[in-house]
Amino acid sequence: MGKAVPKSIKMRAEVLLLRFPDKFSGDFEKNKEIVNQLDLPFSKFDRNMVAGFITRTMNKKKEAAAKPVVQEAQEAAPQVAGEAPHLSEGG
Secondary structure (H helix, E strand, O other): OOOOOOHHHHHHHHHHHHHOOOOOOOOHHHHHHHHHHOOOOOOHHHHHHHHHHHHHHHHHHHHHHHHHHHHHHHHHHHHHHHHHHHHHHHO
């Protein structure tokens, strides 16, 4: 398991995501540079923690957007499998 992220880091990252939603991506190095360019009073440790939390958040959003397609495919598969025994019972 990973290390817990302090609440202060999460709050800073969430504020940055709300103010600059289009600037960040799922790439840590790019996010670290963006946080550095914003010229905020973060230490190196805080900058890396904020960039890492933003990266994880963006990747989770991407995964969540892709999951409904997978879930629909999984829901359709049991329905087809459930119909097969019914057909064999009747014939």
